[in-house]
Amino acid sequence: MHGLMSKRIVVVTGGSSGVGQATALLLAREGWHVAIVGRREAALQQTIQRAGPLASQILACPADITNPEAVEHLQRKVIGLFETVHVLVNSAGTNTPRRSLAEVSYGNYQHMLETNLTGAYLCVQAFLPGMRKQRAGTIVNVVSDAAKQASAKAGPAYVVSKFGLAGLTQSINAEERANGIRACSVFPGDIDTPLLNLRPQPPSPEARQLMLQPEDVAECIALAIRLPPRAVVEEILVRPR
Numbered sequence: 001m002h003g004l005m006s007k008r009i010v011v012v013t014g015g016s017s018g019v020g021q022a023t024a025l026l027l028a029r030e031g032w033h034v035a036i037v038g039r040r041e042a043a044l045q046q047t048i049q050r051a052g053p054l055a056s057q058i059l060a061c062p063a064d065i066t067n068p069e070a071v072e073h074l075q076r077k078v079i080g081l082f083e084t085v086h087v088l089v090n091s092a093g094t095n096t097p098r099r100s101l102a103e104v105s106y107g108n109y110q111h112m113l114e115t116n117l118t119g120a121y122l123c124v125q126a127f128l129p130g131m132r133k134q135r136a137g138t139i140v141n142v143v144s145d146a147a148k149q150a151s152a153k154a155g156p157a158y159v160v161s162k163f164g165l166a167g168l169t170q171s172i173n174a175e176e177r178a179n180g181i182r183a184c185s186v187f188p189g190d191i192d193t194p195l196l197n198l199r200p201q202p203p204s205p206e207a208r209q210l211m212l213q214p215e216d217v218a219e220c221i222a223l224a225i226r227l228p229p230r231a232v233v234e235e236i237l238v239r240p241r
Contacts, residue, residue, distance in 0.1 A: 009082045010225075011035045013065055013123060014092035016043035018193035019142055021050070022214035023089055023221050028054040030222070035059045035078050035085075037092070037123075065092055065119030075126040084134060085127050087225055090120035090165070091142040095198045099155025109157040116161035121168060128176070135180035136229060140221050141169045143185045145239060153199075173234060182232035184224035188217045189239030211240050 010027055014020030015036025024034045028051050036058060038044050044060035051058050059081070063074040078085060094115045096108040120141055131137025146154035147162035154162075165185070172183035190196075192208040203211075220236045227233060 007031075007033045007082075008087075009033050009035070009078075009085050010087040010089060011037065011061075011078060011085055011123070011127065012089045012091060013037040013119065014090075014142075015047055016040060017047075018091070018195065019188075019191065019214045019217045019221075020089070020091035021047045022218040023091060024058060025051055025054075026215070026218045026222055027225075028057045031057075032087075033057050033059070033082065035061050035082070037061045037063050037065060037074060039064055065123055066114040068122055071119075071122040071126050074123075078127075079130060084130055086131075086136065087138045087140070088123060088127050089140045089142070089221055090123055091221075092116075092119055093142065093144075093195065095155065095158045095195060097198055097200050099158065099200070100152065101156050104155060104157050112157040113161050113164070116158065117164040117168070120165055124168065124172065128181070131181050132176070132179045137181040138225050139169070139172055139181070139183040140224050141165050141183065141185050142217065142221070143169070143187050145187045145189045145237060147185075148187055148237065169234070173232065177232070180229065182229075184221075184233050185235050186217060186220050186224070187235065187237045188212055188220075191217060212238065 010032050012020050012024045015024045016038035024036045028034050036044050041062040048055045048058045063070045143165050144162045146159050147166045150159045169183045169185040190211040192211045220238050224233045
């Protein structure tokens with residue numbers, strides 16, 4: 001990985017599966033060097049293996065993004081190797097089978113907020129100083145169409161966390177556009193990812209085939225990144241046809 005300081009660098013959370021994995025693989029194909037973040041190194045290594053001949057462009061960074069100290073260590077590791085980060089994609093997220101107002105426990109509620117919202121906030125705060133210094137940067141937050149209209153299917157804790165994530169995106173644009181930094185919220189509808197297995201009644205294989213695929217959402221993320229720095233797509237709402 002010599003000479004990486006002249007390369008385009010992106011950090012992708014939730015990089016071991018689903019949208020995060022698809023995004024990492026897509027951006028690697030487009031010439032990016034990708035630091036993928038997740039709790040389990042073995043799962044991150046599976047993403048790297050899927051990259052085939054582009055595996056050398058992807059770096060596994062195991063970290064618990066809900067832990068401020070772990071995120072600080074992540075930032076030092078990435079900056080120490082790459083010197084800078086041009087793009088941050090917050091794709092990590094979770095839910096729980098017992099998700100209704102009548103069932104969700106405080107512990108599960110807190111865990112979802114920490115993973116879906118606080119983790120993204122910590123990563124944003126970790127990499128914003130470098131983006132301010134270079135006066136350029138793109139942050140993409142993978143939200144959910146549950147942040148456009150609450151639904152019982154998603155559950156209140158998930159909805160609260162995703163509404164908050166959309167607000168974080170708006171705050172970045174409100175405060176940081178003068179520093180050359182832009183942010184985009186991607187609001188996907190149902191996606192065929194492992195997160196579906198956490199539904200009280202997981203959908204059938206036939207239903208999953210009609211949903212968005214992770215690669216579809218990755219293309220939306222790439223669109224927000226590819227645009228010239230003078231332009232910002234603040235929101236993308238994408239649903240199964």
